[in-house]
Amino acid sequence: MERSELLKSFIEGWKDVPVVWGESDCTAYAAKWVEIATGCPMARLADYSSKDEALEIIAQHGGLLALWSNALAQAGIFENRGDPQLGDVALVRTADYGDIGVIIANDGACILRTETGTRFLRPRSFVKVWAI
Template structure:
């Protein structure tokens, strides 16, 4: 296990529980990007949006949330992994909400920044995962 990520990740998750989800600022994509930026100490360029509708339009134009993330994470230098580890980021298919982004936790759990707070779940389908390191 990546023990060096445990404390920073716990603090990151806790901070999200105490703040409101704002589209374009702390939604599932921006939240996971903030985690990547914290670990790597540099900015991750993603498309900007200011509402749920605008986010869904940009995702539709890209073809999916996974496609929107893929190109940007490759340019940033993160690579796909078939076995996500603690702190890795990814896109899962929730069925009910479609594709969502988030952070993989220990024991196959996934943290998703939903509008109601951080949700913890075991993904049914991992669309794609990227190694944080």
């Protein structure tokens, strides 16, 4: 299956999934995509079941960037230093949520999960992009 078809199927499969911290939030969503796209299981980033627990774990690791970088490196996935490609994962900085994990879609759009569900956004820049 082509990457675009795989990503479309992944997005559609999550359309009606409620956001649950530690299971289907922005980080868990991107990690599940990485597993599907690569066939490589992701190291569990951490066990958490609330926003407060997630924020505490992020702080303990020195930020979301450090947490993601470490987990993705353990899976053999490293920074994409070129233009983001369809299906890559990234961190973007938002006014509403701070740093948030996303999956790169077409034409510079990103797919993310927030407490209101799956959304699309066009970031001005990326904190970091990892090649999938």
